[in-house]
Amino acid sequence: MSAAHSDGRNVMPIPLDRRTRRDGDLRHVDMESFLAREFPGLVSRHGPLVARGIASLQAPPLSIEIGAVSWSFSSDGTTLVVTRGIVAGALVVTLDEAGFSDWAQNQRSFNAMLTARELRYRDGSETDVSVWDSLWLTLLEGWPVVDDTTDFVDRHGAPLDLDRVLTPADDPADVAHFLREAGYLHLRGWLDPADMKEVSSDIDRALPHYREGDGRSWWATLEDGSRRCVRLQEFIARSPATSAILRDERWDQLRRVLAGDELLEQPPVHGRGPEALMKPIGVTVGASDVSFHRDCHFGRHAYHCSNLVAGIAVTGSGEANGQLRVIAGSHRVLMPVEIAKSRPYLPVVAVPTEPGDVTVHLTCTLHESTPPLVAERRVIYTGFSLAPRADDATGARGGGGQALAALRERISQILLDDASRT
Numbered sequence: 001m002s003a004a005h006s007d008g009r010n011v012m013p014i015p016l017d018r019r020t021r022r023d024g025d026l027r028h029v030d031m032e033s034f035l036a037r038e039f040p041g042l043v044s045r046h047g048p049l050v051a052r053g054i055a056s057l058q059a060p061p062l063s064i065e066i067g068a069v070s071w072s073f074s075s076d077g078t079t080l081v082v083t084r085g086i087v088a089g090a091l092v093v094t095l096d097e098a099g100f101s102d103w104a105q106n107q108r109s110f111n112a113m114l115t116a117r118e119l120r121y122r123d124g125s126e127t128d129v130s131v132w133d134s135l136w137l138t139l140l141e142g143w144p145v146v147d148d149t150t151d152f153v154d155r156h157g158a159p160l161d162l163d164r165v166l167t168p169a170d171d172p173a174d175v176a177h178f179l180r181e182a183g184y185l186h187l188r189g190w191l192d193p194a195d196m197k198e199v200s201s202d203i204d205r206a207l208p209h210y211r212e213g214d215g216r217s218w219w220a221t222l223e224d225g226s227r228r229c230v231r232l233q234e235f236i237a238r239s240p241a242t243s244a245i246l247r248d249e250r251w252d253q254l255r256r257v258l259a260g261d262e263l264l265e266q267p268p269v270h271g272r273g274p275e276a277l278m279k280p281i282g283v284t285v286g287a288s289d290v291s292f293h294r295d296c297h298f299g300r301h302a303y304h305c306s307n308l309v310a311g312i313a314v315t316g317s318g319e320a321n322g323q324l325r326v327i328a329g330s331h332r333v334l335m336p337v338e339i340a341k342s343r344p345y346l347p348v349v350a351v352p353t354e355p356g357d358v359t360v361h362l363t364c365t366l367h368e369s370t371p372p373l374v375a376e377r378r379v380i381y382t383g384f385s386l387a388p389r390a391d392d393a394t395g396a397r398g399g400g401g402q403a404l405a406a407l408r409e410r411i412s413q414i415l416l417d418d419a420s421r422t
Helices: 031-057 097-104 110-115 126-141 172-182 195-209 240-247 249-259 337-342 399-421
Strands: 010-012 062-066 069-075 080-084 091-094 120-122 184-187 217-222 227-232 275-279 283-285 308-313 324-327 348-351 358-362 367-369 377-386
Touching: 031 069, 031 080, 031 097, 031 126, 062 097, 091 126, 110 126, 110 399, 126 337, 172 184, 172 249, 184 348, 195 227, 195 240, 195 275, 195 308, 195 377, 240 249, 249 377, 324 358
Parallel strands: 062 091
Antiparallel strands: 062 069, 069 080, 091 120, 184 358, 217 227, 217 283, 227 275, 275 377, 308 358, 308 377, 324 348, 324 367
């Protein structure tokens, strides 16, 4: 995945483009055919990585039930093995044939099925489910769950300052390298802070045009029982200031710097995105301050990663009014999401911003938004995407991508519905 410095440290991180699968190759995959045709090769290549992950995370065996038949996956101490039936101490997950076919092809993760309130499991915890999501992706893609050799170095092999703020005066090669090495960036000086006041005013003017249930916004419940809008889609049509920023040559220059030797595209500056997010104080229910997650954790990592998510700080951020936190290197080491929330084993880095700062993270990088304590935070989210491959017939616009996009749109309402039933 990377070249090594003479002293063993990495100096050439993984490329942005990690796509190994195409929608055009999708088919129905049943367990028996998977075990006969694909499993042997996957185990030969990645089985030892899975076994090391099982040992390091003390993961239980996984038993999958499909109808009246079941299979169990576990480690023999060296590699991943499969046996028929349910074994003692296993996490037992019940899937239908379509669910297994999706999981076997990285179309939908256990996490996506949990979020959609579709996954059934027993004799294990949500952490066990999360661990096996990661172990399965290790099997499919060779992305290690643990790697004791992980370090962070600059282009010359010296230790990387994970708190570094990069500016247009920095060498573009250093900016591109930092992103690939650490999985995120904190940028300053690319945008005019004075423009953020007008963007915030655009948010104020846009808010009356949104209502709960309109399909263009997310809402959350506050401590006093009131509902607040926390996310505006189609915002660009109501924000001349944001439109001007994203059409400016400076923003396109940033795209070129981040791309390095690869190809990145800016999504159209119209339609549902970019979007404005408001982070009010005292949210009790709703998708506002989201704990550690990957943007590819619902599935389809192998079809579209790594894309880049850019956050424009409309207000400043920090401990007082909430901020982005990232887990450095989590695009290189497949730390399970539930373990990231409780006992992360890679550096957790806070990214406090000033108005006009830009944060960038890869869709594979674990990140979270901490809740504001004394003042609301505002941010615009947009990004850059990998250029389509020449032989990609449908790419991320395929059925699987549309299904996961629809699930993401439903998250806030799912949380509100859950709360209303309790």
